[in-house]
Amino acid sequence: MYRTHNCGELRISHKGEQVTLAGWVQRTREMGGMTFVDLRDRYGITQLAFNTEDNDTLNKAARQLGREFVIQVTGTVIERSSKNKNIPTGEIELKVEDLTILNAAKTPPFTIENETDGGDELRMQYRYLDIRRKVIQEKLRLRNKVALETRKYLDGEGFMDVETPYLIKSTPEGARDFVVPSRMNAGEFYALPQSPQTFKQLLMVSGIDRYYQIVKCFRDEDLRADRQPEFTQIDCEMSFVEQEDILNTFEGLVKHLFKTCRNISFEQDFPRMSYAEAMERYGSDKPDIRFGMELKNLNVVAKNKGFKIFDEAELVLGIVAEDCAVYTRKQLDKLTDWVKRPQIGAKGLVYVKYNEDGTLKSSVDKFYSTEDLEEFAKVSGAKAGDLLLILSGETDKVRKQMNELRLHMGDELGLRNPNEFKPLWVLDFPLLEWDEETERYHAMHHPFTSPKKEDLDLIKNNPGAVRANAYDLAMNGVELGGGSIRIHDKSLQSQMFDLLGFSKEEAEEQFGFLMNAFEYGAPPHGGIAFGLDRLVATMGGSDSIRDYIAFPKNNSGRDVMINAPASLDNAQLSELSLSVINLEKKQ
Numbered sequence: 001m002y003r004t005h006n007c008g009e010l011r012i013s014h015k016g017e018q019v020t021l022a023g024w025v026q027r028t029r030e031m032g033g034m035t036f037v038d039l040r041d042r043y044g045i046t047q048l049a050f051n052t053e054d055n056d057t058l059n060k061a062a063r064q065l066g067r068e069f070v071i072q073v074t075g076t077v078i079e080r081s082s083k084n085k086n087i088p089t090g091e092i093e094l095k096v097e098d099l100t101i102l103n104a105a106k107t108p109p110f111t112i113e114n115e116t117d118g119g120d121e122l123r124m125q126y127r128y129l130d131i132r133r134k135v136i137q138e139k140l141r142l143r144n145k146v147a148l149e150t151r152k153y154l155d156g157e158g159f160m161d162v163e164t165p166y167l168i169k170s171t172p173e174g175a176r177d178f179v180v181p182s183r184m185n186a187g188e189f190y191a192l193p194q195s196p197q198t199f200k201q202l203l204m205v206s207g208i209d210r211y212y213q214i215v216k217c218f219r220d221e222d223l224r225a226d227r228q229p230e231f232t233q234i235d236c237e238m239s240f241v242e243q244e245d246i247l248n249t250f251e252g253l254v255k256h257l258f259k260t261c262r263n264i265s266f267e268q269d270f271p272r273m274s275y276a277e278a279m280e281r282y283g284s285d286k287p288d289i290r291f292g293m294e295l296k297n298l299n300v301v302a303k304n305k306g307f308k309i310f311d312e313a314e315l316v317l318g319i320v321a322e323d324c325a326v327y328t329r330k331q332l333d334k335l336t337d338w339v340k341r342p343q344i345g346a347k348g349l350v351y352v353k354y355n356e357d358g359t360l361k362s363s364v365d366k367f368y369s370t371e372d373l374e375e376f377a378k379v380s381g382a383k384a385g386d387l388l389l390i391l392s393g394e395t396d397k398v399r400k401q402m403n404e405l406r407l408h409m410g411d412e413l414g415l416r417n418p419n420e421f422k423p424l425w426v427l428d429f430p431l432l433e434w435d436e437e438t439e440r441y442h443a444m445h446h447p448f449t450s451p452k453k454e455d456l457d458l459i460k461n462n463p464g465a466v467r468a469n470a471y472d473l474a475m476n477g478v479e480l481g482g483g484s485i486r487i488h489d490k491s492l493q494s495q496m497f498d499l500l501g502f503s504k505e506e507a508e509e510q511f512g513f514l515m516n517a518f519e520y521g522a523p524p525h526g527g528i529a530f531g532l533d534r535l536v537a538t539m540g541g542s543d544s545i546r547d548y549i550a551f552p553k554n555n556s557g558r559d560v561m562i563n564a565p566a567s568l569d570n571a572q573l574s575e576l577s578l579s580v581i582n583l584e585k586k587q
Contacts, residue, residue, distance in 0.1 A: 006043040007039050016077065058096065071100065075095045112132050139536075143532070143536045153257075168199075186577040196215055196235055205521070205523070219231075229557045234532050243469055243471060250530075302392070317402045339401065346391050351389055376388060426471065447493075459499065484527075
């Protein structure tokens with residue numbers, strides 16, 4: 001055996017035992033005639049002790065060990081004279097009697113410690129070294145635990161794990177597909193699934209009744225810190241259910257995961273809010289409700305006072321930053337520059353200070369009297385010592401801008417505690433959204449989402465007002481998952497395709513297999529999908545999903561460790577009946 005115990009296992013109760021350990025050298029320390037080595041594996045760290053008086057040759061060998069050498073040692077467990085209360089093995093050390101170097105190691109390009117000196121790109125290039133760090137292993141351990149407990153819970157609820165294909169047909173809705181050329185069918189392509197949506201609906205037609213899958217999904221879209229070109233979903237579908245059944249079942253899943261994986265209990269039912277209310281109060285369909293600072297409509301007090309920017313705006317919004325009237329001009333200028341960044345897109349920022357001494361100061365004193373600004377305070381709820389921040393513009397744009405400012409202020413004021421978790425169901429999304437560029441409606445979720453029964457009469461005359469039988473679960477400003485009750489009636493599905501601008505031929509070409517299936521007795525059904533990466537990152541108190549994925553891509557969609565994607569040689573291209581455009585000429 002290479003080892004009798006792991007490096008996190010030994011305790012004072014093992015004192016006097018002879019054991020064998022194997023692992024990586026974390027660090028060495030020389031103290032007179034003694035050499036101490038911290039030996040690390042996935043389970044923890046054990047201190048090794050070498051003494052010149054006992055074995056000078058062995059001690060000299062220990063002093064030649066470099067960081068990340070892979071070694072095997074045999075020795076006797078003894079009590080440490082200087083105990084380390086910060087690690088579970090801190091009461092003991094191993095008095096080494098035999099040392100074997102299993103593999104020498106080059107000096108790593110960054111320190112393999114929780115607080116490393118390696119930048120993101122360097123750590124991704126050497127991800128196999130980065131994963132040796134305890135902080136990354138803990139994140140992957142949490143992911144493993146969440147996946148395991150998900151399977152336990154869903155199995156207990158009667159769900160069946162069913163695999164669906166990765167090589168499917170490209171569809172025009174949603175993000176761009178990743179496509180795969182077919183060698184056996186020259187000139188034709190598979191697509192990698194953006195989700196198993198149509199397959200899980202077909203499984204409901206098949207009578208599976210309760211399906212789940214922890215599955216890879218692929219979307220060729222621009223990336224951010226919380227997006228990857230390939231990601232993992234907890235994908236679920238149920239037959240003979242209504243919205244309430246879905247919400248109760250999967251609220252139960254989330255409660256189970258937090259209890260078993262983080263020992264956090266949610267005693268109350270998750271609050272619920274309509275999409276319209278969420279947008280009005282927070283400017284977001286995934287609001288962070290850990291703190292207040294809600295959006296306040298200031299139209300009634302801000303417009304028609306001669307200030308052109310407010311007068312011409314569809315909507316004037318404010319948020320109150322409590323106890324922030326002490327902000328300096330420099331701080332306010334910095335906030336103004338922040339909202340004017342291209343990512344936010346605001347043209348400027350107006351502020352009103354309600355000073356502790358009762359005086360008022362604003363950036364629009366020229367247009368608004370003291371009495372006017374006091375009206376601002378009444379409408380917004382600002383009090384002495386507070387700072388009112390105001391944006392204006394088109395309704396949808398200014399809501400999104402104010403949401404970003406609100407989150408920014410929440411971070412700046414320390415209001416977004418990563419160890420506090422506030423879930424929220426968001427309901428009653430619009431079924432459709434109008435796209436100015438294509439001048440047609442697009443599905444807010446996907447084409448198979450059922451409209452609310454009470455809104456069916458609006459489909460022909462006022463489709464933009466139709467609400468979807470859809471729901472999202474948000475937590476701490478992140479969308480953890482979403483789903484809907486599906487259309488299971490062929491005529492209603494055809495009507496939906498018409499609304500979305502599909503011709504009969506296009507609908508048949510893209511989704512004929514699903515429509516045909518509906519003719520053979522499709523049950524009422526609905527489902528939900530959770531982003532496993534985002535769920536685990538949120539549970540771990542992180543904004544980024546990368547560290548919770550073993551081998552992530554960078555912001556350009558590249559795996560810098562294996563250098564993918566990469567070009568193909570001409571022989572491979574020829575076999576696939578492909579040719580590559582000269583990119584330099586194209587540019």
